[in-house]
Amino acid sequence: MTRSSELFDRAKRVLPGGVNSPVRAFRAVGGTPFFVAHGHGSSLADVDGREYLDYVCSWGALILGHAHPAVLDAVQQAAARGWTYGTPCEAEVELAEEVRRRMPSLEMMRFVNSGTEATMAAVRLARAVTGGCYHGHADGFLVKAGSGVATFGLPDSPGVPAALAELTLTSPFNDARAVADLFRAHDGRIAAIIVEPYVGNAGFISPDSDFHPALRDVCDQYGALLIFDEVMTGFRVARGGAQERLGVQPDLTTLGKVVGGGFPVGAYGGRADLMKQIAPEGPVYQAGTLSGNPVAMAAGLATLRETGRAGFYEDLEQKTARLVAGLRTLAERHGVSVSLGHAGSMWGVYFTPPPGPVRNYADAKKADTALFARWHTAALARGVFLAPSAFEAGFVSAAHSEADIDFTIEQLDAALGEARAR
Numbered sequence: 001m002t003r004s005s006e007l008f009d010r011a012k013r014v015l016p017g018g019v020n021s022p023v024r025a026f027r028a029v030g031g032t033p034f035f036v037a038h039g040h041g042s043s044l045a046d047v048d049g050r051e052y053l054d055y056v057c058s059w060g061a062l063i064l065g066h067a068h069p070a071v072l073d074a075v076q077q078a079a080a081r082g083w084t085y086g087t088p089c090e091a092e093v094e095l096a097e098e099v100r101r102r103m104p105s106l107e108m109m110r111f112v113n114s115g116t117e118a119t120m121a122a123v124r125l126a127r128a129v130t131g132g133c134y135h136g137h138a139d140g141f142l143v144k145a146g147s148g149v150a151t152f153g154l155p156d157s158p159g160v161p162a163a164l165a166e167l168t169l170t171s172p173f174n175d176a177r178a179v180a181d182l183f184r185a186h187d188g189r190i191a192a193i194i195v196e197p198y199v200g201n202a203g204f205i206s207p208d209s210d211f212h213p214a215l216r217d218v219c220d221q222y223g224a225l226l227i228f229d230e231v232m233t234g235f236r237v238a239r240g241g242a243q244e245r246l247g248v249q250p251d252l253t254t255l256g257k258v259v260g261g262g263f264p265v266g267a268y269g270g271r272a273d274l275m276k277q278i279a280p281e282g283p284v285y286q287a288g289t290l291s292g293n294p295v296a297m298a299a300g301l302a303t304l305r306e307t308g309r310a311g312f313y314e315d316l317e318q319k320t321a322r323l324v325a326g327l328r329t330l331a332e333r334h335g336v337s338v339s340l341g342h343a344g345s346m347w348g349v350y351f352t353p354p355p356g357p358v359r360n361y362a363d364a365k366k367a368d369t370a371l372f373a374r375w376h377t378a379a380l381a382r383g384v385f386l387a388p389s390a391f392e393a394g395f396v397s398a399a400h401s402e403a404d405i406d407f408t409i410e411q412l413d414a415a416l417g418e419a420r421a422r
Contacts, residue, residue, distance in 0.1 A: 039066030065399025109269025115231030115256025176214035197242030204348020261303030326409035
C-alpha cells in the first residue's frame with residue numbers, strides 16, 4: 001500500500017471518483033493516480049518519493065514549468081499585500097494591456113476565473129449581439145464534447161436540458177463544407193462559431209490551412225461572430241496565440257491556462273464594440289467575486305513577461321519538434337502506426353491504423369486506446385508522466401532541458417516495447 005493509494009482511498013470517500021476533475025482518476029489508463037508532494041522545473045515528485053518528467057504541465061498552464069522563480073516571487077509579493085480585494089487593482093490593468101499587445105484582436109477584455117467561465121460568457125455575449133468540441137462544461141457545450149467526456153465514453157452529459165441542447169449545432173473539425181451547410185440550413189439563426197484553433201481536447205489535431213479562413217468567411221457572410229477558444233493555445237502555440245500563427249482574426253477570444261501562469265484565471269475579449277455590451281457598460285450581465293484577483297493577476301503577468309524574452313517560443317518549438325520526431329522514429333522501430341503533430345510546445349500522438357493523419361474527432365476515435373493505456377502505465381513506471389487519456393494533448397515547458405527530451409525518448413521507446421509485448 002503506497003501513500004498515494006492510501007490518499008486515493010480517503011479521497012474516494014469525500015470526492016466523486018476521488019478527484020476534482022474526472023480525467024485525473026486514471027480510469028482511461030488504469031492504475032491509481034499518484035498524489036503530488038511538490039513540483040519543480042520540469043518534474044513532479046509524488047508523496048511516495050517518486051519523480052516524473054511532466055508533460056501534462058497542469059494541462060498546459062505551466063509554460064515555464066513548476067515553481068518558476070519569477071512567478072513565485074511575483075505571487076509572494078502580491079500575497080503579502082493581501083490576496084483578494086473585491087475592488088480593482090493595478091495588476092489587472094497591466095495584464096490586460098500585455099494581453100492586448102500580444103493579441104491585438106482583444107481590444108477590450110474581461111478577466112474571469114476559468115476557461116469554462118470565459119467561454120460561457122463569450123457565447124452569451126455572441127447571442128446577445130447577433131440576436132463544437134469541448135469548450136468547458138457549460139450545458140450548451142456538453143451536447144458534444146471532447147477530452148474528459150470522450151475519455152469516459154459519453155456522447156454528452158446527463159442533466160443538459162433538451163431545449164438547450166437544441167440551441168447548439170456541431171460540425172466536424174476541418175470540414176468547412178459541413179459548417180457552410182449548417183449556416184444554409186439555419187440561415188439567420190446562428191449567433192457564432194466557437195472553435196479550438198488547434199484541437200487539444202480530443203488529443204492534438206492540426207487544422208487544414210484553409211479551414212479557419214473558411215470559418216472567417218462564412219461568419220462574415222451570415223453576420224455571425226467567430227470565437228476562438230484559445231484557452232489551451234493562447235500564448236502556448238505562439239507569442240500571440242493561434243490567431244497569430246494562423247493569420248486569422250476572430251471577433252472574440254477566450255483565454256485560460258497560460259494567461260494565469262497556473263492560477264485560476266480565464267479571460268474573454270475582442271472587438272471593443274462587442275465588449276462594450278458587457279455590464280456595466282451594456283446590458284449583458286457577467287460578474288465574479290474573485291475575478292481580477294491580485295495574486296492571480298501577478299502570476300499571469302510574470303508568466304507573460306518571461307515568455308516575452310527573445311527566442312523563447314523558437315526554443316520551445318525546437319524542443320517539441322525534437323520530441324515529436326523522436327516519437328515518430330521509435331514508433332517506426334516498433335512497427336506501430338501513429339499520427340503525430342505539434343504547434344509551438346503543444347503536441348500529441350495517436351496510435352492509429354493507416355491511412356493518413358487524424359483530422360477530426362471521428363478519426364481520433366479510431367485510435368488504439370488500449371495500447372495507449374499500456375504505454376502510459378509503462379512510461380509512468382519509467383518516470384515519464386503523460387496525460388492519462390488518449391484524448392488529451394501534451395505540453396513541453398521552458399523548464400524541459402535537452403537532456404530531459406533525450407531521457408523521455410529513450411524511456412518512451414522502452415515503454416512502447418513493453419506495451420506491445422503485453
